[in-house]
Amino acid sequence: MEFEDAEPGTMRPGGRTARVRAAVLRAAGDAMAEGGFAHLDLADIARRAEVGKTTVYRRWGTVTSLVADLLLDMAEQSVPRSETGSLLGDLKANARLVQRTLTDPRQGALFKAMIAAAACDARTAEALHRFYDIRVREWAPCVQQAVDRGELPEGTDAHEVIRAVSAPLYYHLLTTGDRLDEAAADQAAEAAAAAARAGAYLRDA
């Protein structure tokens, strides 16, 4: 189906625009997961998405802009945080979500490609930093709730605790050939919770 050929008036403009964006971002993610950032090509992405090439060029202009929009969409579409009632429960839910994402064939390849692209391109790095900032903000309240419940010391930096859960999972992915399993996720959550309880993430520390 060619979105360009949709009969005028058959869809609300917002609906059509949103569907074109979804199709193009899906195609961009597929292409990036398969071949990395270096081989991305707007014409190829338009073809994969079955969207007119001019629509893609007019709307995104460059591969870098398209990848930045993909990262924004990934942040918007990401799973909301869990609330289990305990710090360890919440951090384990976060760690398992990260572990499932990084071990998913498409998502894992996509994140590796994003990190590689960000290492070479400043604008992609900015977009990737925004993605992680949005994700950290989504999960930080579970740490503040643990402070409020008295599970963690006052003055704990909630963002640092959330980053501490993801850090070993990404580090394993990038620096070892080991498969990331649920035990690694649980260990990451337990280590972050233990360090937080010991005051390692106090804002003044």
Added chain:
Amino acid sequence: MEFEDAEPGTMRPGGRTARVRAAVLRAAGDAMAEGGFAHLDLADIARRAEVGKTTVYRRWGTVTSLVADLLLDMAEQSVPRSETGSLLGDLKANARLVQRTLTDPRQGALFKAMIAAAACDARTAEALHRFYDIRVREWAPCVQQAVDRGELPEGTDAHEVIRAVSAPLYYHLLTTGDRLDEAAADQAAEAAAAAARAGAYLRDA
């Protein structure tokens, strides 16, 4: 100076071979730090190293082999571990070393480029995994010594503790735009030590 043109018999063969390798690896590291893996070219590296092109092609054959040899050399040349007499002292020394490496303009760019290359190329990924494996093995004894001194529980996975020190530093480098400072290094060491004391890195956990 052209190493190829060195007068026969003026250097020991081992000495000359080692000097050619050092010059070529230095040039490869410079080129990779400047332009990333994608733009590496054996002829350009030979020119930068002032070494004959045929020597480089004969000895390394491909860019991937040269990068693997560079990673091996980086592991061999890396600073040996410190022994401060306490777990926290040793882990802080390790964290500060990683932080200094990642914030050094040349080394930081080189590590980012290596991670990007490993995300796209399986052989480079293997070589990078070996590099981290060597570095983890170099520092692991300081954790075992802490177990022997009674600072950490029996059965603590020394490799996991060492990886836990580096993980947040790499994660910050790749996912935030923040500068990695000594406070971040100390926090990484303190968090790893606290989690290890709490038993988060027990091998059966």
